[in-house]
Amino acid sequence: MPFLLILLVLAATVVFLSVVIVQQGTVAVVTIFGKYARIMTPGLNFKIPFVEFIYRRVSIQNQSVELAFQAITSDQANVNFKAMLVYSVLNQEEETVKNVAFKFIDQGSFMQALIRTIEGSIRSFVATKRQAEILGLRGEIIEHVKAQIDTLLESWGYHLIDLQLNDIAFDEIIMRSMAQVVASSNLKAAAENEGQALLITKTKAAEAEGNAIQISAEAEKSASQLRGQGVALFREEVAKGMAESAKVMTEAKLDASLILFSIWTEAIKHFAENGKGNVIFLDGSTEGMDKTMKQLLAVEKMGGIATDKPAQ
Structure with a gap:
């Protein structure tokens, strides 16, 4: 038992x-x-x-590791990188698993080799670039690393899935100088924009003022022409009326100077009612009236000639 x-x-x-x-x-x-x-x-x-x-x-699952290291550019600027690496075993084939199991003495040794290889690849790339270029080359850095270590990782039985550069930072002094450069560039751009806006505003105002002056001048020109035409027509009608009156009085064997005397008295009355001055000078002599009468009769004769021509 x-x-x-x-x-x-x-x-x-x-x-x-x-x-x-x-x-x-x-x-x-x-x-x-x-x-x-x-x-x-x-x-x-x-x-x-x-x-x-x-x-x-x-x-055989995806694995990740975070990296933090420093690199130096061609113009001797220190660049601090923080990255995340995602990798996995290449496949589940027997030969691949054997490589993963026996290439390194332990997982810690593999991780050390992987991290140092990626750091070296990034540092060699950064060493050929200037500080001002680095921030715009994030994608190029990742592609460079993948091209450099893909074959090596495959020989170890692994595959690089993704490499993300989460942070790219320079030393504090460089960061301050870069911030000052950006600030000055922004101020310059703002000043240029403000200047352009002011120039556009001034140009538009000048154009508007010029157009207003041109329109006003054209309007004044038209008004002056109309006023001149009105005065001319008024004078022509007055002259015709006075000539006609003088002709009628001459035919009636009356003294035409009565017309001039009537006009003279009406003018004095008008000046007294509407004038703003203190002194009025008028030629009220007999010679002046006679001269005016002869001028009116001459205007009448010219008007008669102009009237008779179309009838011939």
């Missing part, structure tokens, strides 16, 4: 040591006395107790 119990205990121990459960997302590398034998896939697996051993469990 005790012997049977011992056999049952030994059998349970052997079964316990033979059962291996591999978690989803990982594979187990099995060795026999230190030599690679096979890999176990996720799920329930069995091994030979005391002969086969689990050398390493390899994750």
Whole structure:
């Protein structure tokens, strides 16, 4: 009975040591006395107790690591980088898993080699660029790193999925100088914009004033022409009326100077009512009236000639 119990205990121990459960997302590398034998896939697996051993469990899931390091540009400016690296095992093929399991003595050594390789790639790229160029070359830096280490990572059994440069910063002195440059550039642009706006405003105001003066001048010209035409017509009608009156009085054998006397008295009355001056000079002599009468008769004769011509 005790012997049977011992056999049952030994059998349970052997079964316990033979059962291996591999978690989803990982594979187990099995060795026999230190030599690679096979890999176990996720799920329930069995091994030979005391002969086969689990050398390493390899994750085939995506993994990430954060990096922080410094690089120097060609003009001796220090650049501080913060990056996040996303990588994974290339595939689940046996040869790939063997590379991952046996290339490095442990995971820490692999991570150290990976980080130093990426830092060296970025530093070599930054060393060829000037400080003013770095901030605009984020995408080019990432492409450079991927091109440099993709082949190397594949030889280790890994694949670089993504590299993100989360922060690119310079030393505090350089950052202050860059801020001053940006501020001065913004002030310059603002001054240029303000100057352009002022120039446009002044130009538009000058154009508007010029157009207003031109319109006013044209209106004044038209008004002057109309006023001149009105005065001319008025004078012509007055002259015709006076000539006609003088002709009628001459035919009636009356003295035409009465017309001039009437006009003279009406003029004095008008000047007295509407004039704003204190002194009025009028030629009220007989010679002046006679001269005016002769001029009116001459105007009448010219009007008669002009009237008779179309009838011929």
